[in-house]
Amino acid sequence: MVELSNTLQQFVTENLVDRKHTAALKWDALQERYGNADLLPLWVADMEFKTPKAVQDALIQRVEQGVFGYSLIPDGYFEAFAGWQAKRHHIQLEKDWLRFDHGVVNSLYAMVHWCTKPGDQVLVLQPVYYPFMSAIEDNGRQVVSVDLVNQGDRWTIDFDRLETTLAQGQIKLFLFCSPHNPVGRIWTEAELEKVLALCRQYHVQLVSDEIHQDFELNGHKFTSVLNVAKGRYQNDVVVLTAPSKTFNLASLANSHVLIPDADKRQAYDDFIKTIHATENSLLGQVAAKAAYQHGEAWFDNLLGVITYNYQSLKEAFQTNCPEITVADLQGTYLSYINLAPVVNADALEDFVQNRCGLAVDYGAWFAPKDNTYIRLNLATDPAIVKTAVQRLITELKNQTK
Ligand SMILES: Cc1ncc(COP(=O)(O)O)c(C=O)c1O
Known part of the structure; x- marks a missing residue:
């Protein structure tokens, strides 16, 4: 089992922000975009982590000048x-x-x-x-x-x-x-x-x-x-x-x-x-x-968290749903997953939103023929990725029964 090191755990604790009710597109547009404000969002490509402290300080200093x-x-x-x-x-x-x-x-x-x-x-x-x-x-x-x-x-x-x-x-x-x-x-x-x-x-x-x-x-x-x-x-x-x-x-x-x-x-x-x-x-x-x-040290820790999220996602699918292939993640923080072996295209949205309670990017947005794919954003709290993966695996297993 892959493990999150203490350093990376500390990075997560220090930088994680609850973005709900902060006019965050990813968290606060769920009702408008998906018809359900309670979904767990792993869609749009931004993160739940605060920008580096030095960036916040530079902005504060400039804002205090006031003009x-x-x-x-x-x-x-x-x-x-x-x-x-x-x-x-x-x-x-x-x-x-x-x-x-x-x-x-x-x-x-x-x-x-x-x-x-x-x-x-x-x-x-x-x-x-x-x-x-x-x-x-x-x-x-x-x-x-x-x-x-x-x-x-x-x-x-x-x-x-x-x-x-x-x-x-x-x-x-x-x-x-x-x-x-x-x-x-x-x-x-x-x-x-x-x-x-x-x-x-x-x-x-x-x-x-x-x-x-x-x-x-x-x-x-x-x-x-x-x-x-x-x-x-x-x-x-x-x-x-x-x-x-x-x-x-x-x-x-x-x-x-x-x-x-x-x-x-x-x-x-x-x-x-x-x-x-x-x-x-x-x-x-x-x-x-x-x-x-x-921002370099901050960014290197971020890469560590994304790598951890990807490896634990891949491991969970390999162990529990080996028929689902997770694309090899070389760049970006977005995992592209084909659910075709278990879910039909016309049932995908119902499966992801109503059964798993997730908001994701759908493959059909990227290519009409990719209508059984989902894209998950991994630049987030490992607990969010774990919950999302767990919900997918549980429902995929129910589906195959
Ligand atoms: C490939 C690619 N280009 C551009 C963007 C968005 O860029 P911007 O926010 O600067 O318009 C994204 C955001 O996810 C992206 O993935």
């Missing part, structure tokens, strides 16, 4: 951000590359506008984070998916289909998720290089959403598209990142757009001013700077 007029990017922001990228991922950022946005989803919408025209085709690899599809469809473009292939507990890219699809010459933009939500893959450098080479060959703009880059689990190491083949493809790509997943800062609305190629960057600047004049999120930047400078 929130138009502001500049805080001194030292770039150095803090670039320092984190260099230390954690060996990425050598240049200051010129950096633009800000109020969230990665905002940027996905902007990328679709910038790179395509109404009616154009945009590529995704389903199952994928559903705002990828919304960004395409809400803008009147067409989603084309080269579906990922599920080989038991490991998802892979179908490179033959990818090439055939790109070779048709209709795709203008590829929204790529790396690490990949919801299947939890960290793409290897070899896989990334194949993707990048194909995009270069067929003149497709690749936008890589690397918001989950810091969640490296079970010995897997993240490679940014910026670093593939020693940076050979840097000028081809646009990379989206944010401190929001890593340090639980989503509602402070601060994210990054990285564009190494100077001409592309100029084109982006010319475009983006026509849709929004972005004021920076001052508090978001104050928080991010402090997090990048002082």
Whole structure:
């Protein structure tokens, strides 16, 4: 049996917050979203843990100054951000590359506008984070998916289909998720290089959403598209990142757009001013700077808790319901589980909500055909994960009787 070390137990005790009745989407929108306020929520991708103390202190200090007029990017922001990228991922950022946005989803919408025209085709690899599809469809473009292939507990890219699809010459933009939500893959450098080479060959703009880059689990190491083949493809790509997943800062609305190629960057600047004049999120930047400078020990403990939650979930399913396969978790803090051997697609919601009392993300949100999958958020109290897993196992066993 996996065990939570004393250090990690202490991290949980010190950082766990009861978020109910705090206007938390995950906890307080259950009635509206699922029709039942009493479900145990493991859906939206944020956490029950307080951001690092140094971040809270930096915010308090800035708030006490009391003025929130138009502001500049805080001194030292770039150095803090670039320092984190260099230390954690060996990425050598240049200051010129950096633009800000109020969230990665905002940027996905902007990328679709910038790179395509109404009616154009945009590529995704389903199952994928559903705002990828919304960004395409809400803008009147067409989603084309080269579906990922599920080989038991490991998802892979179908490179033959990818090439055939790109070779048709209709795709203008590829929204790529790396690490990949919801299947939890960290793409290897070899896989990334194949993707990048194909995009270069067929003149497709690749936008890589690397918001989950810091969640490296079970010995897997993240490679940014910026670093593939020693940076050979840097000028081809646009990379989206944010401190929001890593340090639980989503509602402070601060994210990054990285564009190494100077001409592309100029084109982006010319475009983006026509849709929004972005004021920076001052508090978001104050928080991010402090997090990048002082949040590493906190984050490493968080990774320990997520790893523990994943291992205990996997162990519980293997022991009690071996017919259920849990995808290998390499990156992200989201576990993607296929209940098909026991639950039919049309009974899934009733099973999860009414019998297990859980609020989860459904696979059908990520890919129509994944209608027997659920996605569980593991960046939370181990007691919550244990309760959820126990309820699932008990009901799965009842179901098989
Ligand atoms: C792949 C991916 N991109 C973007 C986001 C959301 O980013 P933001 O809150 O910055 O819009 C999420 C949140 O779960 C995500 O999983």
